[in-house]
Amino acid sequence: MSEEHIKNEITEAHLHAYVDGLLSQADASKVSDYLIQNPEKADEVADWAAQNKMLDNLFSHEEAELRTQDIDLSISVDRPAVFAKFLRVAAMIAIVVAGVASGWVARGTMPVQNVSLQVATVQNARAAHVLYTSEVLHPVDVGADQAAHLVDWLSSRLDTKLIAPDLSSSGFSLVGGRLLPSGDNPAAQFMYENGAGQRLTVYASPGNEEKLASFQFEKWDGFSSVYWRDQNLQYAIVGEMEREQLIAIATNVYRQLI
Amino acid sequence: MMNKFQLELKKSLPDLWRYAFALSRDRTNADDIVQDCAERAVRKRDQWQRDRPIKPWLMTILLNIYRNQYRRDTYLRLVPIDDDQSKLHERLPAPSSEQDRIELAATAHAINQLPPEQREALLTVVVGGLDYGEAAKTLDIPRGTVMSRISRARARLRQIRALENGSVRRIK
Numbered sequence: 001m002s003e004e005h006i007k008n009e010i011t012e013a014h015l016h017a018y019v020d021g022l023l024s025q026a027d028a029s030k031v032s033d034y035l036i037q038n039p040e041k042a043d044e045v046a047d048w049a050a051q052n053k054m055l056d057n058l059f060s061h062e063e064a065e066l067r068t069q070d071i072d073l074s075i076s077v078d079r080p081a082v083f084a085k086f087l088r089v090a091a092m093i094a095i096v097v098a099g100v101a102s103g104w105v106a107r108g109t110m111p112v113q114n115v116s117l118q119v120a121t122v123q124n125a126r127a128a129h130v131l132y133t134s135e136v137l138h139p140v141d142v143g144a145d146q147a148a149h150l151v152d153w154l155s156s157r158l159d160t161k162l163i164a165p166d167l168s169s170s171g172f173s174l175v176g177g178r179l180l181p182s183g184d185n186p187a188a189q190f191m192y193e194n195g196a197g198q199r200l201t202v203y204a205s206p207g208n209e210e211k212l213a214s215f216q217f218e219k220w221d222g223f224s225s226v227y228w229r230d231q232n233l234q235y236a237i238v239g240e241m242e243r244e245q246l247i248a249i250a251t252n253v254y255r256q257l258i
Numbered sequence: 259m260m261n262k263f264q265l266e267l268k269k270s271l272p273d274l275w276r277y278a279f280a281l282s283r284d285r286t287n288a289d290d291i292v293q294d295c296a297e298r299a300v301r302k303r304d305q306w307q308r309d310r311p312i313k314p315w316l317m318t319i320l321l322n323i324y325r326n327q328y329r330r331d332t333y334l335r336l337v338p339i340d341d342d343q344s345k346l347h348e349r350l351p352a353p354s355s356e357q358d359r360i361e362l363a364a365t366a367h368a369i370n371q372l373p374p375e376q377r378e379a380l381l382t383v384v385v386g387g388l389d390y391g392e393a394a395k396t397l398d399i400p401r402g403t404v405m406s407r408i409s410r411a412r413a414r415l416r417q418i419r420a421l422e423n424g425s426v427r428r429i430k
Contacts, residue, residue: 013405016412022389047419048412054365055384057358059276067289068271071296073264134326136294195305196315197298197322198398222325222374240325241398 010034015041019048117207117234118216122225124182125203125236128189129223132178133199140176140191150177154188158206160232164190165202165256170249172200182206200239202253207234215250217243226250230257263303266312267296273313273387274320280385281324281378283370291327295320314392317382321396368418372411379407 006014006027017023018031035042132139142150147164155162157179164174172192180187180203187205194200207229216227224246225238237250274295279288298319299306306315369377382393383404394401 012409016405016408017390020383020389044416047416051365051412051415052384054362055280055369055381058362058366058369059280059385061272061276064272064275064279067285068275068292071271071293073267073296073300195302196318197302199322199326245398 006030015045016048019045019052118227118229121182121203121205121234122218122227122236122238124180124187124205125189125201125238126220126223126225128180128187128203129199129201129238132189133191133201139199141178143176144174147174147176154179157186158188158204158233160206162188162204163256165253167192167200167249167252170252171195172249175199198240200241200249201237203236203238204233207232215247215254217247219243228254262308263306263312267299267316270313270316271296274316277317277381277386278320278324280369280381281321282327283366287327291320291323294323298323311392313386314388314396317386317388318396318398321378321382364419368415371418372414376407376411376414379404380411383408 005024010031014023014027014031018028023031035045142153144150151162151164154177164177167173171194173194175191175193177188177190180189182205185206187203190202192200192202214228218225218227222240223238224241224243225236226246226249227234227236228250229235235253237246237253239246239249271292275288275292278291278295279285282288282291295316299316302319306312369380372380378397379393379399382388382396383390386393386396388396390401390404394404397404399407
């Protein structure tokens with residue numbers, strides 16, 4: 001596999017590719033020659049190779065064979081009924097709030113007035129994300145097959161008309177949602193999942209604030225979040241992804257609130 | 259009679275298990291993660307592009323399952339992350355000598371000290387056997403970021419080992 005093709009000089013990337021066996025034979029011998037000329041680099045590269053060898057030894061191939069030989073691959077997991085139902089309701093969902101947009105002014109120009117409110121909301125959203133996206137048996141209280149009920153229920157508890165955003169254009173579909181506490185107030189969590197099983201939380205809670213806030217991006221411990229606030233609610237979107245992707249999704253959600 | 263998808267999946271299972279074990283550091287967790295991964299792969303098999311190798315796609319699914327699981331554990335502190343050296347000894351393959359055994363335990367210990375993003379990048383390439391481009395897709399980060407994380411992981415491992423050996427060897 002010729003992963004790193006050597007054109008002129010040998011770079012750090014070539015040395016890594018050499019250790020990982022990702023160079024063509026011709027390039028590998030160029031690196032070998034280079035290492036003979038550069039003993040200090042050769043020491044380093046030898047250490048890397050020793051690390052690789054150790055890692056390989058640490059996780060036994062034989063044991064892996066043994067432990068996976070009984071896994072049943074004829075698992076039947078087709079759920080046409082649920083899926084069809086989901087398609088029917090997909091059209092009527094789209095979280096979040098009607099009447100939001102009117103209060104929204106030129107995002108990007110509004111300073112955040114209450115940082116602690118933002119911090120608390122993002123923390124709550126992140127905690128909910130961490131706790132429930134990992135849940136295998138009951139990731140949500142109400143599943144996407146009852147999306148209409150879910151949206152009605154959460155709307156009445158938050159005393160605001162919510163809709164569940166349709167994130168299919170971003171590759172995510174609704175898993176479901178739940179009611180959460182946010183201080184003395186109720187909050188809503190909607191969980192989404194993409195084809196690779198990556199999950200995303202859309203969180204909404206009452207704002208108690210006149211001030212609006214534009215998109216605030218934050219990354220902490222691998223989790224990215226985007227926060228904003230409109231007249232009725234505060235929103236936080238949390239996922240384990242890069243800034244650009246999450247902002248694109250947040251923009252998608254925001255547009256559906258208008 | 260297995261179809262092509264099942265055959266490819268079956269063939270990948272041992273590699274997936276090693277990857278899951280390396281990430282989770284726990285055999286039972288690795289069993290669960292691989293089982294869950296296989297089920298999800300079967301459920302979402304239409305998303306596999308048949309002209310592409312299946313392993314990077316499977317590893318993406320596995321990594322997401324692991325991250326969800328792992329984050330839950332660290333968040334709730336219900337399942338301690340096991341980097342206890344004495345326990346590590348029990349799970350090591352039978353090494354040829356006591357010296358090898360100590361080396362392996364020390365490696366396991368050093369790996370556990372890496373920041374998660376560096377660990378994941380290194381394990382995806384070295385244990386998962388993906389090239390840098392495939393790893394970038396699996397980890398959902400740019401290729402250059404994969405390279406820099408691997409580079410930092412390797413430098414950090416050298417540093418940890420140097421400290422453990424009590425040597426004053428300089429690491430650049």
